[in-house]
Amino acid sequence: MQQKILIIGFVWPEPNSSGAGTRMIQLIELFLEQQWEITFASAVADSEFMFDVTSIGVKKVAIALNDSSFDAFLKDLNPTIVLFDRFIVEEQFGWRVAENCPNALRILDTIDLHTLRLARQKASKERKKFQTSDLFSDTAKREIASILRCDISLLISEIEIEILQKNFKIDPKILYYLPFLVDTIDEKTIENFPKFHERKDFIFIGNFLHEPNWNAVQFLKESIWPFIHEQLPEVSLLIYGAYPSQKVFQLHKPDERFLVFGRADNAAEVVKKARIVLAPVRFGAGAKGKLIEAMQCGTPSIATTIGAESMHGNLPWNGIIADDAQDIAKAAIQLYQEEALWHEAQQNGIEIINQRYSKSLFGFDFINHILSIQGIIEQHRMDNFMGAILLHHTLSSTKYMSRWIEEKNKKLT
Template sequence: MSSKKFTKWVDKKNYTTCFKIIQKYYIYVDEGQSNIFLKKDLLPLLIKRLFLVFINLFRFNQNPYKKYLGSNNPSQFFKRIFGLYKLEISGLMPENPIFTPLQFKEEASPVVSIIIAVHNHLNHTYNCLKSILANTQNVGYEIIIVNDCSSDGTASFLKEVSHIKYLENTENLGFLKSCNKASAFAKGKYLCFLNNDTQVQPDWLYQMLAVFNNDKETGLVGSKLIYPYGLLQEAGGLIDHLGNPANFGKYQNPDLWTFNYLRQTDYCSGASILLAKADFDLLMGFDERYAPAYYEDTDLCMAIRYQLNKKVYYQPLSHVIHFEGISSGKTVKRGSIKEYQQINAQKFKDKWADVLGTFSPELSHEAAAGKFNRSNTVLFIDVTLPTYDKDSGSRRIFELLKIFRSLNFNVVFLPHDGLRTEPYFSALINLGIRVLYPEHFDKDIFQQLGEVLRKINIAWISRPELNQIYASLIKTNPSITWVYDTVDLHFIREERRLKLQGSITQTEIESVDRIMSEEIALAKQADVTIAITETEAEILNDKGARNVRVIPNVHIPYVGNTFPYKERSGICFIGGYYHTPNVDAVMWLTKEIMPLVWRDHPHIKLTIIGSHPTPEILKLESALVKVTGYVEDVTSYFTSSRIFVAPLRYGAGMKGKIGQSLEFSLPVITTDIGAEGMNLRHGHHVLIANTTEEIAYQIINLYYNETLWKHLASHSFSAIEKYAPDNISRQITQIFKSI
């Protein structure tokens, strides 16, 4: 075994061993067990861990005290040696914090009112508030704290916190009634109920709110709750047909993809939930039959779903660390508040008996977690997560994903590179799409794919190279409809590039022939082949491909404010510069076309927009040429430029940049290659020119001809009408109507 493979093997064994130790140890702790390290199922794991530590120390000559001590506390040293800190959450606030003044921003019109009921445990309350202050961005919020007769220093400290609403009970009301009391003082459109024994993580509240923004039928959203030692507490709650609740994923690895997609669920624990204040008021708050506490959150979720007919969601992107049991413990003791967990269980079952009677007797957690799933599932495979703001191919896939969701499909996305690149990962999760990715030392992407194939109805695979990689695995399940999405015909693009190049070698000819053979072979094997234009569909049909359908780019007209003709200036071009046709177009435009324009019109500036500009493009920067690189929001460029020019000399398929310009009613000058596949009429929708001189002439003509400019702008939307989501949705429905 090579040194690298051995190191990887040791790391994998070490991680999985530590995970099992942590899992078993904390289950025993929560059960109140004693002599935990002597348990028969734990002792062999501890010995294995010590052996792996020895290998690491011997192999890498490490100092065990330096690596594992972390402090002068012998207990911590041994816990580190035995791997109990292997999954610890980085950046947690200290158990005994140093208290410093906290100052929140005053919000006149908060979107969210965060309600926290407290009874003692000031250390946790302080850490909770400090985490909110540090990690709550992009949402206007207020904090309402109800002090339920604390006997420690809670009252004196909270009275000094700036810009919070502080309420003090004169008698102990308990969690439920304290929360109901606080809701009456809330100014926010939404209420967030948050336990004081939590530490929220970055964007926790923004991601909860995103669910409401994306699905108007949302009634309540709950966070992913994680124990401070790194295991999952809850990925949404489940209720069986007997009315028994359970935390889905408890004590599991929170990083597994199974727990990392937006999912409807039976309920979410009240440690961190968000709902509209209007809905909470309509239900008259938490049902006080459950006072002082327990089952009020489960009951609320049931009322949201079965009385208000709204959805309850688990949001995996909202991470909240929960120090469970700080206030009332983890085990039921006679006379303790925890005893209400048993008392209220029967009240809950009695209240919801009719609804529970409709639940399936299937007790499998996996089946229960998926009971709100849609009937059919489509798997998308592409090179990366769709970088919808960087290239037109990704924009097309992103819009198709949204269309499949609107058609009531479950959608699974597999990025071949295995990366959870942001913000694209979060964007897919918030659409309710499940993303497959390699799990830390657990399963590679092919193992995961193999496990989900039995649930797949359609496999939509982009690009010939990915179809060659994944088709054989897809075909192991003959019930899957295999869709080969060409994106564009690569061999057509290469043929055009070689013609432009001039001299062509035999090797280059053979390379194009090989690419064509591979693409045509795939088109003959797949159940459905997707072309992006009618032109390419005809080429595939002529070469014997079967069941070829056209699914083009998707375009949505911009409806915001734009500048009129006379207030606009300059020319723009956009593209991703990993794509060589875009590089060629920019160089031609800047080096040959624009000098003819600048000869008599030196004030016209050119802006080159797009990700990954090459060194040769960056060198074009001058007083007349601006190279922006990647721009997160390009709206201002499209609404203020006077002309969009795309002198594409080779390529294939639809050109997303042309459609994007038409979305903004920005008049376009392009070539036959640029206008290909969109049925664009010269002089009506766009201007088409193919030589250096013709394009330069059309730039000057359009730039100063207000009548022509307005004519083209007024017909932009009609040019892309057929590419609207509703029309593409109908085409997709027609293709898969039998599935």
């Protein structure tokens, strides 16, 4: 059967801005390899840095929120698979998909478990230790409901699958682990990595619209970099990231070698030139795109426990894991100066990529999983009766709220 996929994006994908954008392009490329027909739709305005999906053979369609024109669009397209980019998108459009294309397989790409990230963020801001009870929030009610309404939910972190099964009693049959999908690092790639002595400085890179990144930069500036700068006064810390605000640029201090550059034209190039990636992420969820990119560039990293969470399995880390500010600083200085330790860390990163993120290990199995669920979709949905209940009530409530908003908007125009 020729598959016709509709991807409804929270935003237009920006692979040069965020890990989420990179993830979306990886999924699109995987579907294109199957010669499946893909339409990417979003209700947000075009952005300056969005990837032109039409350049790789994907149809691009602008859609509207709370507008029945989407129903007509759906019926005309008649997709066999609909992929929602984050639970917020499923909330907005899931009921319309279920009503107009009931046979379409509904897939939710969680990106990261928002429930976990926001609970950790709240605990961090309140300066208290994160507890499991923090998970049971209003966000969790919304996100878990969205997961239950979908046929398959993609998780990028094994820890998150464990949380969903253990704490929220989610049936593992509707969950699917799918990490970042990248190319294997071969010998030729390794030979082309800049050598230890050809690299200099530390680097942090991350989208500043993502709160964990802004918090990490503040942590670096206030608590970590002063200690490193005292020990390595000729070394700089380069801060890169998409969508920096004025408050980010106010941290730029050349006399302290704390340098804020904003968006990198080519993230991989600046990461390859650096000797070490610093990523002191104090809260968050999912897998960190910046740390995957570091490994792909042969650049060791200093990460926190949360930063490296679920990323390396039983393999040794691509550098050093530390959480306390002084421990992070000491680890960074040691890794920066000791070439043998640096080479060992680089090799660890190569092994992590090749054993845990290689597209060849996961892509084919995921495609087969989609096809197998499509083959038993009725039974699959009956086994997820709680999801059917939630979908029924969503159709009975969200549907009419959306219709009311649509009518109200008509009167205002």
